[in-house]
Amino acid sequence: MKKKLSLLQKIEQAGLCGRGGSAYPTAKKWQLTKEFLKKANKGFIVVNAAEGEPGVKKDAYLLEKQTAEVINGVDLAFKFLGQNKIAKVYIYLSADYYQKYHLKLKKVLAAKQYAALNKKVIFFIKPHRLSYICGEETALLNIIEGKRIEPRPRPPFPGEKGLWKKPTLVNNVETFYSVSLIDKNDYNHERLYTLTGALKYRQVFSLPAEYSVEEILRATNNYPDFPFFVMTGGGVCGEILNENQLNAPVEGSGLLMVFDKEKTDLNKLLDYWLKFYEKESCGACTACREGTYRLRELFENKQVKAAMFQDLLDNLEDSSLCSLGSSLPQTVKSFFDNVYKK
Numbered sequence: 001m002k003k004k005l006s007l008l009q010k011i012e013q014a015g016l017c018g019r020g021g022s023a024y025p026t027a028k029k030w031q032l033t034k035e036f037l038k039k040a041n042k043g044f045i046v047v048n049a050a051e052g053e054p055g056v057k058k059d060a061y062l063l064e065k066q067t068a069e070v071i072n073g074v075d076l077a078f079k080f081l082g083q084n085k086i087a088k089v090y091i092y093l094s095a096d097y098y099q100k101y102h103l104k105l106k107k108v109l110a111a112k113q114y115a116a117l118n119k120k121v122i123f124f125i126k127p128h129r130l131s132y133i134c135g136e137e138t139a140l141l142n143i144i145e146g147k148r149i150e151p152r153p154r155p156p157f158p159g160e161k162g163l164w165k166k167p168t169l170v171n172n173v174e175t176f177y178s179v180s181l182i183d184k185n186d187y188n189h190e191r192l193y194t195l196t197g198a199l200k201y202r203q204v205f206s207l208p209a210e211y212s213v214e215e216i217l218r219a220t221n222n223y224p225d226f227p228f229f230v231m232t233g234g235g236v237c238g239e240i241l242n243e244n245q246l247n248a249p250v251e252g253s254g255l256l257m258v259f260d261k262e263k264t265d266l267n268k269l270l271d272y273w274l275k276f277y278e279k280e281s282c283g284a285c286t287a288c289r290e291g292t293y294r295l296r297e298l299f300e301n302k303q304v305k306a307a308m309f310q311d312l313l314d315n316l317e318d319s320s321l322c323s324l325g326s327s328l329p330q331t332v333k334s335f336f337d338n339v340y341k342k
Helices: 007-014 024-038 056-067 067-081 095-109 114-118 135-147 173-183 213-221 264-281 286-301 307-317 323-340
Strands: 042-050 085-092 121-128 168-172 190-197 204-208 227-235 239-242 255-260
Touching: 007 024, 007 067, 007 173, 024 042, 024 067, 024 168, 024 173, 042 067, 042 135, 042 173, 042 264, 056 067, 056 095, 056 173, 056 190, 067 085, 067 095, 067 114, 067 168, 067 173, 067 286, 085 095, 085 135, 095 121, 121 135, 135 168, 168 173, 173 190, 204 213, 213 255, 227 323, 239 323, 264 323, 286 307, 286 323, 307 323
Parallel strands: 042 085, 042 168, 085 121, 190 255
Antiparallel strands: 190 204, 227 239, 227 255
């Protein structure tokens, strides 16, 4: 008789990685958090449902269409970590998402099977003034604690010292949804992709996680009949690929944005990215605060010297405190290498 697998073994066997962008192995994250909880008097769970990456809509899709599966995934984490150990479960939503989905979430939570979980759930609404950086998990923890909005140095990671220096599990909506499917043996190694841009069908699709850009475009009847390039991962944080590089996978937050090459002003697009990163930098680290400003200044003054630009991008990549600063180089470098210079 085949031995029944534990939830953690199922998650590990499925190869599930976090769907928020970092792609950290979910089983390892849960196991480490549980180990640290053994030495602590309490801990927390945070459901990151704010979806701050521009253009990405997969969490909204799940909150609308798969509310019960999402909550079931949260409950599985709650039980795995120990109901008596978890002091609070924060569901972190943007004001817009709270208005649209909190009644659906509360309705599911009201079910008898989630009684213990429901007593510990707190809906935390992301203030309107807050920025892109709030999607970074340690910056998110600072917001809940009422501290300055900036990422924390790591290590220690949230699983060891998160909210109020207690072990904290932070996962996004799609990760909890996937865990629910895994537990029911319904997981088919798919992930959600948000397709947007110059496409016929701009929506969320569930497709195999290993699909390439070309396979995704063809499977959704979205392959363009005009010269194009794509951005994968996120709306500002991702990799830029040309038509000859479509065998690459879509990683990060699962966004695939298509640009019509003949209708896109490349200078305006680059200007938008540079201004976005400068505006959204929290200012906590010099590399990002000064680097994003200097890149934008050089571009606006038409002083784009390859060596200087490269030095600034390398410094951002190597020295930034969080993924906002370290992800800009990938976007800009791939844009120059694959599209801008072509």
